[in-house]
Amino acid sequence: MTNTPAIELKNITKTFGSVVANKNVSLCVNHGEILSVLGENGSGKTTLMNMISGIYFPDEGHIFINGEEVVIRSPKDAFNNKIGMIHQHFKLVDVFSAAQNIILGLDEEKKFDVKSASAKVSEIAARYGFNIDPDKKVYEMSVSEKQTVEIIKVLYRGADILILDEPTAVLTPQETKKLFAILRKMRDDGKAIIIITHKLHEVLSLSDNVAVLRKGEYIGTVKTAETNEAELTEMMVGKKVSLNIERTEVENTCDRLVVKDLHCINREGVNVLSNVSFTARSGEILGIAGIAGSGQRELLEAIAGLQHVENGNITYIDPKTGEEENLKDKTPLQIRDMGVRLSFVPEDRLGMGLVGNMDIVDNMMLRSYRKGKTAFLQRKEPKSLADEIIERLEVVTPSANTPVRRLSGGNVQKVLVGREIASSPTVLMAAYPVRGLDINSSYTIYNLLNEQKKKGVAVIFVGEDLDVLLELCDRIMVLSGGKVSDIADARTITKEEIGLLMTKSQQEEVPENEEN
Amino acid sequence: MKKTEKLHEPVFQIAKRGSMVWYKSWAIRAVAILFALIICALFITFITKTNPLKVYASMIEGTFGSSRKIWNTLQNMALLLCISLAVTPAFKMKFWNIGAEGQTLIGGLASAACMIYFGNKVPEYMLLPMILIAAIVAGMVWGVVPAIFKAKFNTNETLFTLMMNYVAMQLVSFCIVFWENPKDSNTVGVINRGTHSGWLPEIFGQKYLLNIIIVIAITVIMYIYLKYSKQGYEISVVGESENTARYIGINVKRVIIRTMAISGALCGVAGMLLVSGTDHTINTDLVGGMGFTAIMVSWLAKFNPVFMTLTTFLIVFLERGAGEIATKMNLNESVSDILTGIILFFIIGSEFFVQYKVNFRGKHKEEVK
Structure with a gap:
């Protein structure tokens, strides 16, 4: 045998x-x-x-x-x-x-x-x-x-x-x-x-x-x-690739988004987030680690105005005026009308970030279609934006009029990230942006995030590959069962330590510690 | 392990196609219609022992046989198209509005009420706009009520709109009792028969031409609205994915209510065209199932108002042609329903072959070699 x-x-x-x-x-x-x-x-x-x-x-x-x-x-x-x-x-x-x-x-x-x-x-x-x-x-x-x-x-x-x-x-x-x-x-x-x-x-x-x-x-x-x-x-x-992500030092950082004691309950009445507090700073990448379903999605959606917040505060600090604005209980539209340039690359690309049956141009328009005073759509600007993204991010597509659901996963993500970056955000949230992407596309996305970081954007990156989180991020917040286990310096913490933090609340009740 | 008998690969496999060039998909549809006509021909020959070609000739005769028949065909098309256009925004939003029947009927009821109570009392140039507004408001209310419940309490719109049909029907029965003319006939009779007050005017000596022109205008406007307006864009986004709509800050509830208001209002207009422009009377059978046929017209055309003129024509042609052969060949009305059914079965079935490919056993191996 x-x-x-x-x-x-x-x-x-x-x-x-x-x-x-x-x-x-x-x-x-x-x-x-x-x-x-x-x-x-x-x-x-x-x-x-x-x-x-x-x-x-x-x-x-x-x-x-x-x-x-x-x-x-x-x-x-x-x-x-x-x-x-x-x-x-x-x-x-x-x-x-x-x-x-x-x-x-x-x-x-x-x-x-x-x-x-x-x-x-x-x-x-x-x-x-x-x-x-x-x-x-x-x-x-x-x-x-x-x-x-x-x-x-x-x-x-x-x-x-x-x-x-x-x-x-x-x-x-x-x-x-x-x-x-x-x-x-x-x-x-x-x-x-x-x-x-x-x-x-x-x-x-x-x-x-x-x-x-x-x-x-x-x-x-x-x-x-x-x-x-x-x-x-x-x-x-099929060719040699260097597997290093460059990580520049954080410069001229200041607080951009302050989340304090956030508490959220989902539709079934289960606590999905409790006592989450953290600060996202400009010019740095804050990584969020955790087992899938530890509250990552709810956290980002709460900030974006898509998830109802029970308790706590979400404060945005305007980079120009230094004014503090409250984002809690605001709809996505109100947040935009306040002049907060918050971009969000959601986990569910075709179910939330994009519309699969629409072409690239119409998907570009999702963020900008309200522009202009007439009741009619302006397809000129979205068209040129689509062409620009296709060229700059090397999106493989027959044309800008191809429905996005026909594109491969990597190209779909390039379209989404490209659109979100195009509005020159001050805060960029990305949930699992490289999930399902090949190595080359993944590195394109990492580079784009790094580019934003250098521009002074506060980047929040939810990832699942701990090796990547450790290489790309400046600080890592670990979520476990909707609670913050720790916020650590990504340059010093090890993978094993993060692993332990990821299951912290499932072990016994450990007293809260939120140093760092 | 037991020795298995000789195993074969599956007899056929179904695989999804990628995109398809437009002429290929239209070729598939054309072949489907051809097959449908052949099956229908066999069926007719089997039943009547007559030449099927003759039967088809009389179908065409029934639709285009005389100028009166052509005008009737166009008029039928206009009304069905109007209701189809009305349900289109709702279905594009994935709001299953099967209440077009009731929304149209209530619009017709409002028109009839205006004609009865204000006819001969108010000048025509004021009466017609009054009728139009009353019909639009009535249809709109019938459309918006289920939409509000859907938006606020997430009730099932299919059941709700369906039940609103019965409410409209009962209201019409109730009003007929008041408006009976002559007494005890249990019908309203032709309203303002002598004065034609509240009737849509004839233009160029054609009594249906105005109806047709109004519907052509609505078709163009609806095409532009769905494709080029911001509201039309919002409808598509909500229909494709509510999550995406929320994500970009579209107020989903408002879009649902607004779209159903438009849908209901257009049904109201169709009701007015039926009462004030065509029948000049009202009864519970006014809409005659067009509210449901319209759904099929809209889906077959994939919600494109221009294609909808084609699908409307197809359905009207089938109905009129089948009616014609039923009378000419001394056949029962059901025969025409059977023929319509066969043809629609093939047309809808052909969409499967546009979307999927069927591979039979062994065939692909030869192709590869």
């Missing part, structure tokens, strides 16, 4: 319309081996895995399991071939317990026996070192616990080949370490594991082999032990 690969792909090709998602991709994973599939966003990693797990069907090529050719037409076929996929977005029923979720959808002849399932779940957990309570309800779980349920779900179904799609995207560094330890244990148990990622250091620390995809094409497989970060990046991007 050790000689025949657990799963082998030969010349897999898949096209969507005129887009080639995968072209002649061949992969091979043995039992007791971890393979990383590395590639930028849009390079076809997920498409490839979806073909193994029965969501898509390949146009061409062959799949072999344990040396025998198989045809996988549906997730059920994949499951019969002992393939289990853990998706990036969890597919769990919130009000069910872990054990109930795990046995859900299994068509066993016997009756729905949660008790024996719980026992089996505990047994699997003990074997690989998972920490799980089979009777805990999913809505009470943290993200990492939910992921554990997903992994156990496929193991319970007897999977021998596990595919994990970006498993670390939502985890803290500590949780990632724990997950990797478990994956290594499974490998030693003879499982074949494929992990999709675009984080290089994870690839190097975990996997045995690395397969690299670039724009749907298979570039090659290398042994992890024989490669390094620079070589992998070059394979991924």
Whole structure:
């Protein structure tokens, strides 16, 4: 069994319309081996895995399991071939317990026996070192616990080949370490594991082999032990890139936005922000770190006038006059009418920042369409702005009249950031601005943020990649469960320290400390 | 592991298309209409044993056969187009206004009331604007009430506008009791039959020409409003994404109410064209389902007022032509409904093939080699 690969792909090709998602991709994973599939966003990693797990069907090529050719037409076929996929977005029923979720959808002849399932779940957990309570309800779980349920779900179904799609995207560094330890244990148990990622250091620390995809094409497989970060990046991007973000020293800084004791409640009546206080200063980048859903979105929306504020103050200090203006309880329009030049790049680009079905010109107009006294639109200025952004930020688009939903993620983001910067803001808030972007686009965005910083803009940057936060920002505020764990100097704090701060409120009640 | 029987790839797969050049998508639609006509022909031959070509000829005859028929066709088109234009801003905003029937009816009721109570008492040049304003206000109220509830309490606009239809219908029944003429006929009869007071005037000897001109004007104005005005832009943004609208500071509630006021007002105008410009009477069946057909016209044209003239023509042609063959061939009215149904099924179904591509088993492999 050790000689025949657990799963082998030969010349897999898949096209969507005129887009080639995968072209002649061949992969091979043995039992007791971890393979990383590395590639930028849009390079076809997920498409490839979806073909193994029965969501898509390949146009061409062959799949072999344990040396025998198989045809996988549906997730059920994949499951019969002992393939289990853990998706990036969890597919769990919130009000069910872990054990109930795990046995859900299994068509066993016997009756729905949660008790024996719980026992089996505990047994699997003990074997690989998972920490799980089979009777805990999913809505009470943290993200990492939910992921554990997903992994156990496929193991319970007897999977021998596990595919994990970006498993670390939502985890803290500590949780990632724990997950990797478990994956290594499974490998030693003879499982074949494929992990999709675009984080290089994870690839190097975990996997045995690395397969690299670039724009749907298979570039090659290398042994992890024989490669390094620079070589992998070059394979991924197709050319040498320097992975350094320049960080200039903060100059002539002054307070621009003062948030004090902010308290927000969401529609369900849950506290999403409590006692948040911080100051954003001109000419610096304030990073906001935290596990997804720790109140980052609500915080930015509260400042932008989109989220109702229960208590606290948001004060803007005008750079010219030094006057203080209260932004609390103001609508976005009132904030603009007050002359506060606040730009906001929201997390949900096509659902909030832009309108997907409108072309680039009309999307430029979103901020400026009210200009002019007549009842009619002026498309001249937005058109020239669109052309300027397309040229300066190298947006790849057939024309300025192409609907933005047809553009790739990176180009959509360039359009959005370009528009927000065009109004020469004094405060620029960006939520996950590089999510889903390839390396080159990401660096374009970092450079744009740095440019704004040099111009004296107060930049607030919500990020998920701690390495980037540490390199790009001047100060980092860590949110945990809607509270500020700490605000630290990005030049001195370490990644591990931030990781601990990210889960602070979930450990015991720690007394508030807000020095720095 | 049990040895599986020989496995095949799926029989067909559906994939979304990217963009498509305009002539290709129109070719698909043309083929769909052709198929529809063939199926209809088979159906007719099967039922009546007559030559289907003859049937189609009489459909065209029914629509364009004489100058009176042409004017009637144009008049029907004008009214349906007017209501379609009225519902368009609402649907573009993703506000499911299925109350055009009631909004038009109440506009017609207001026109009839003005004609009955002020006819022959107020000079014509004042009466006509009065009728127009009354119809607009009535339609507007019928449109704005559900909009206010939607904006303030997030009620379901589909149910609300639908129920407003019944309220309008009951009001009309109630008024008919007062306005009966002659007594106990349970109908209003032609209002101001002798004096033509409150009737839209004939121009160039054509009684429907004014209606048609008014609707052409509304078409042009609506096209410009939706495409080039700030308010039209706000409607598109709210319709595409309410979050984006909030993000750029559009007052979503105000846009909903304002847009429904416009939608209702235009329905009111359609009601006036029906009562003062066409029927000169009122009954509960005044609008005759056009308020619902209009939704289809608007969607088929993808909310473009210019394309809407084409889809209106298509629907009116089908209705009139089918009516004609029903009488000529001695067929039941239902046959015309069946034919209309078949043709619409194909037209709407063709949109699927414009959006998606179907790959059959094995075919693509040969293509690649």
